[in-house]
Amino acid sequence: MKRKTWQAPWSYREGIVIASGLVLIGFAMQLTLHGRGIQIPEWPGNLYLALSFSGILALLHLFYRNSGVVKWFRSVPAAVTSVALYCGLAILMGVIPQTKSSSGFINAIGLNSLTSSWLFAQANLYFLSCLGMATLKRLVPFKVKNLGYILNHLGLWLTLVAASLGSSDLQRLSMACYEGKVEWRAKNENGRLVELPLAIELKDFKLEEYPPKITLIDHNSGKIVLQNKRSQYFSLADAPCMLGNYRVEVEKYLPESGYIGERFEPVNEIGAPPAALLKVTDTTNGQSSSGWISSGSFLQQPFAFKVGDPYSLVMLPPEPKKFQSDIRVLFPDGEQYTTTLEVNKPFSIHGWKLYQLSYDVEKGRWSELSVIELVRDPWLPAVYIGVFLLLVGTLFLLRDGAAIKKGVHHDLD
Amino acid sequence: MTWINFEAFTAVSLICWLAASAFVVIKPKSRTTQVWASVAAIAGTLVLAIFIGLLWLRIDRPPMRTLGETRLWYSLLLPAIGIASFRRWKYNWLLLYSLFMGALFLLINLLKPETHDKSLMPALQSIWFVPHVIVYMFAYALLAASSLAGLKAIYMDYRRKNWSEVPDLADNFVYLGFAFLTMGLLFGALWAKEAWGHYWTWDPKETWAFITWTAYLIYIHYRYQHNDNHKQAMWILVIAFALLLICWFGVNYLPTAQNSVHTYSS
Numbered sequence: 001m002k003r004k005t006w007q008a009p010w011s012y013r014e015g016i017v018i019a020s021g022l023v024l025i026g027f028a029m030q031l032t033l034h035g036r037g038i039q040i041p042e043w044p045g046n047l048y049l050a051l052s053f054s055g056i057l058a059l060l061h062l063f064y065r066n067s068g069v070v071k072w073f074r075s076v077p078a079a080v081t082s083v084a085l086y087c088g089l090a091i092l093m094g095v096i097p098q099t100k101s102s103s104g105f106i107n108a109i110g111l112n113s114l115t116s117s118w119l120f121a122q123a124n125l126y127f128l129s130c131l132g133m134a135t136l137k138r139l140v141p142f143k144v145k146n147l148g149y150i151l152n153h154l155g156l157w158l159t160l161v162a163a164s165l166g167s168s169d170l171q172r173l174s175m176a177c178y179e180g181k182v183e184w185r186a187k188n189e190n191g192r193l194v195e196l197p198l199a200i201e202l203k204d205f206k207l208e209e210y211p212p213k214i215t216l217i218d219h220n221s222g223k224i225v226l227q228n229k230r231s232q233y234f235s236l237a238d239a240p241c242m243l244g245n246y247r248v249e250v251e252k253y254l255p256e257s258g259y260i261g262e263r264f265e266p267v268n269e270i271g272a273p274p275a276a277l278l279k280v281t282d283t284t285n286g287q288s289s290s291g292w293i294s295s296g297s298f299l300q301q302p303f304a305f306k307v308g309d310p311y312s313l314v315m316l317p318p319e320p321k322k323f324q325s326d327i328r329v330l331f332p333d334g335e336q337y338t339t340t341l342e343v344n345k346p347f348s349i350h351g352w353k354l355y356q357l358s359y360d361v362e363k364g365r366w367s368e369l370s371v372i373e374l375v376r377d378p379w380l381p382a383v384y385i386g387v388f389l390l391l392v393g394t395l396f397l398l399r400d401g402a403a404i405k406k407g408v409h410h411d412l413d
Numbered sequence: 414m415t416w417i418n419f420e421a422f423t424a425v426s427l428i429c430w431l432a433a434s435a436f437v438v439i440k441p442k443s444r445t446t447q448v449w450a451s452v453a454a455i456a457g458t459l460v461l462a463i464f465i466g467l468l469w470l471r472i473d474r475p476p477m478r479t480l481g482e483t484r485l486w487y488s489l490l491l492p493a494i495g496i497a498s499f500r501r502w503k504y505n506w507l508l509l510y511s512l513f514m515g516a517l518f519l520l521i522n523l524l525k526p527e528t529h530d531k532s533l534m535p536a537l538q539s540i541w542f543v544p545h546v547i548v549y550m551f552a553y554a555l556l557a558a559s560s561l562a563g564l565k566a567i568y569m570d571y572r573r574k575n576w577s578e579v580p581d582l583a584d585n586f587v588y589l590g591f592a593f594l595t596m597g598l599l600f601g602a603l604w605a606k607e608a609w610g611h612y613w614t615w616d617p618k619e620t621w622a623f624i625t626w627t628a629y630l631i632y633i634h635y636r637y638q639h640n641d642n643h644k645q646a647m648w649i650l651v652i653a654f655a656l657l658l659i660c661w662f663g664v665n666y667l668p669t670a671q672n673s674v675h676t677y678s679s
Contacts, residue, residue, distance in 0.1 A: 076638035080631055087627035094620040094659075097669045115615060163613065172610060210532045230419075230526035237531075319532045343535035344608050355610050375610045383612065387599050397592035401585060 008068040015081030022085065022126055026119025030110040037116035040168040043378065050165050057129065061136040074133040082127040089114060089123055124164055131157045148396025155389030162386060166379025173375075174357060177202035179368045182330070186374055197332065198352065200372060204326040207365035209318035211237040212274050212295050216244050219304065219312040233316065236276055245283050246307055251290060252277040259300065264292050270366050271299030274318065280307050298362050317364070325356055325370040341372060352376050417471055419526075422464035423519050429457025430492065430512040437505040451500060454512060458492045461519070465489060474533040477546040478677045480662060481527040486547070488518040490554040494586075498558065502582065510561040534677065541604035549597035555590030556629065556657060559583045563650035570644060580643045583650060584636060591629050598622055609674065617667065618675035621660035628653035 005013050030037070040046055064070050072078055093114045101112040110117035135153040138146040173186035177200055184199035215233035216225045226232040226244055234241040239250040257275035258267035264275035275294035281287070289307070295315040296302030304312040324342040329349055339347045341356040348354075353375045360367035433453035440446040465485055468476045476482040495511020498504065562583035569576035601622070602612040613619060632649045639646070664670055 076634050079634045083627050083631050083634065087624055087631065090620055090624045090627065093615060094617060094624055094664075094669060095667060097672065098615065099672070170611070213530065228525065230528060232528050233530070234528075235530060235532075320535060321532070322535055322538070344539040346607060346610075353610070357610075373610050377611070380606075380612075387602065387612075390595060391599055394592040394595045397588055397595070401588040 008072075010068070010072040010075070010077070012077045012081065014072070015077045018126070019081050019085040019123075022122045023119060026117065026122050027109045029118035031108060033118075035108050035110060037110055037113055038118050038121045039116075040165060042168045046165040046168055050161055053128075053161070054132070057132040057136060061133060061140065065137075070133060073130050074137050078130045079134065082123070082130045085123045086127050089120055121164075124160070128157060128160060131160075148393060148400060151389045151393035151396060155386045155391075155393050157386070159383055159386030159390065162379045162382035166377065166383065169376075169378050171376040172373065175200060175372045175374060177325070177327070177370050177372055179203070179205060179370075196374070198350070199330045200354075201328040201330065202325055202370050202372075203328060203338075205323070205359060205367055205370040206326075207323040207359065207367065208321045209365060210321050211235050212276075212318040213316045214243070214248065214276075214278075214293065214313055215316060216246065216307075217304075217312055217314050218310045219306065220310045225311060236315075242283075243313070244311070246311075246313075247281040247283055248313065249279040249281075250276050251279050257294065259294070259303065264294060264303075271297045271363075273297040273300050273302075274315065275303065276315065278305060278313060280305070280313065282308065297364070298366070320364070323356065323359060325372065327354075327372070329354070351378065417464065417467050419464065420523065422460055423523060426457040426461045426464075426519065427516055429453045429460065430516055433457065434509050434512055437508060441505050447499075447503065447505075450508065451496060454492060454496050454499075454508060457512075458489060458496065458515075461485075461489050461492075461515075468529060472529050472531050474531060475543050475546070476529065477542065478533060478537060479527055479529075480665075481522050481525065482529070483546065483550060483661075484518045484522055486550040487554055487557075488515040488522075490550055491515045491518075491557055494554050494558055498582075498586075504582070506565060507558070507561070507582075510565075511558060514557060514561070536608050536674075537677065539604060539608060541600055541607070545597060545600045545604055548593050548600060552590045552593035552597055553657065553661065555586045555593065556654060559586035559590060560650055560654035562586065563647040563654075566643065566647045567651070570647075576643075580646060583647070587629060587632060587636075587650070591633060594626055594629065598626055614674075616675060617664050617669040617673045618660070620669075621656070621664050625653065625657045625660045628656045 003011075005017065041049065060070050092111060096106065096111050096114075098112055098114065101107050106112050110119065114120050131153060135150065135157055138149050139154065142150075171188070173188050173194060173196070175183055175186035175196075177183050179202050182199050182201045184196050185193050186196055188194050213233045213235050217223060218225055224232055231242065234243070234248075236250055236253060239248060241248055253274070253276045254264055254266050255274050256266065256268060256272035257264040258269070258272055259275075264277070273295050275292055277290060277292050279288060279290045291305035291307075291313075292303055293305045293313055293315045294300070294303040295317045302314065304314045306312050322342065324340050326340050327338070329337045329339070329347075331350075337347075337349060339354075341347055341354055343356050346353050346355045355373040355375065357371040357373040359371065360369040363369075430453070433450040436446040436450035436453065465476060468485075476485065491511050492515040495508050495515075498511075499508040562579050566576045566579040566583070569579065601619070605614070605619075606612040628649070632646065632653055635642075635649060636646050659667075664673065665676070670676075
């Protein structure tokens, strides 16, 4: 017998209708509000929201657990359709650049700022309601055999709730620090200057580089000759090497040099680029010649070595290996800390996390500027608890594997 | 020239894998040829493992930075999973497919050579780098195996042959693969917090990793209730793998890619 739509028990048809309904309402909301997205309230508003949401789910589970709608929310069709809606939105986000679009339509319905759109918030709410009800079903009453299920579902629910509601309390500021100066103002994501309850003194900025690479270019077109070949360039540290038909040997290498007369000499001053004297042998005719190359710097011109028409050897600007800032963090009450910031090695202090972000790229290792990012995310512990539950949950997935599907470890709904 | 000869290693691996395939194609039913096929396949895979090990030593950093380098790991792990499953379940076609895919990715690397240099940008210098990439490559290889099973099922269905045991095999791969996929995603998030200041920024690569993850989540939940609708399930598996490939390679060609922080090829 054929079941009518909305006749219990609901299934995929209702799931698809609900998902499409959310899409339409989401776009309509966005249009009526002239493209203004949804604003998550800041602390403590978001906490109240999180508590009320959990409370409503818990009450529904405790008092209406056998109602058709509640049953449906924790059903597989609801899970599949709500995940599919989420997946569909993510695909839109993965294809449409999330920046101001040239299309007025895309701007108007919020497709270029999906994470703050009504549609995304509704999809999130729908998904988290389904996930929440499903979790509660296995959580209350608790049974040990449901542990893997609970870890995976509760972990995901907690991570997503904390991450989405906590996003309004997230502060990401970037501070431009100059060597020898103390700074206490930083720019927020909208470019506004904010005064901070702490100050940073940049004592020293240091940058280490890899040995420079050399490559063969066509000096008429400026293009790399051996593009898409396996040895299109090589590091000076690996010399001697072959570039095309040329055998290249390094006769002299100067990490810091100055161009004096017709040659390079070692110098010790700001903006002194690396230079190398090369011996190049054309293997097709055995002829060799010597010449200088240099990568140049923000103060000096690069220097190429013509090895035969139309080929020249050039030195590429050295790539950064490591950059770090020696800093002192100061608080108004006189408290202070000295530390070194490095990429991948942030420093945590009083709820703030300090990161080495960037520097004056043009000046490279002579940069006196170090950009430090300051991040404050009070919801991070909740997110991390969720992530931890999920990670433990994956171990259950590995152990139980496909047995889960066959209902060996869990009774089917 | 101190470069390790990639062509020579690849040639030996490919010949071994070809020999393994020949064994199971010529005498599919024989126990002895299955043993010989395993020996040849393992030999080819070991040669590739030695190459990756030497490359790692030579360039002084984990060879996991560029797409070409991740393809090497895939060419190693997929045949490894194929061989292990072949020993366990004795499916000849699974060995053939996984060796074929491994060989295909090696050939792509032969045709699209990359310069493996020593530089590793500071963002990648982290204890998370190796676990994040290895776990992901392992997940990708397992999920590829599941999609090969899915394609096999669809093909057998088209030829009106009995394929009733194939979906169960696909499920075994999906559950293992999904566990690793989840770990890879979470390791990535934990690493991003240390390197970039936030665990999730909807960077195009992250967005597509999330899409891939939700696609397999749909498959798992669909299978949970509809254990008999094999055909739809196998199609979900094939689509999910297409999304995975976009995440791995396709992202670079999308209009969103210009703002990605996940670009490490020079």
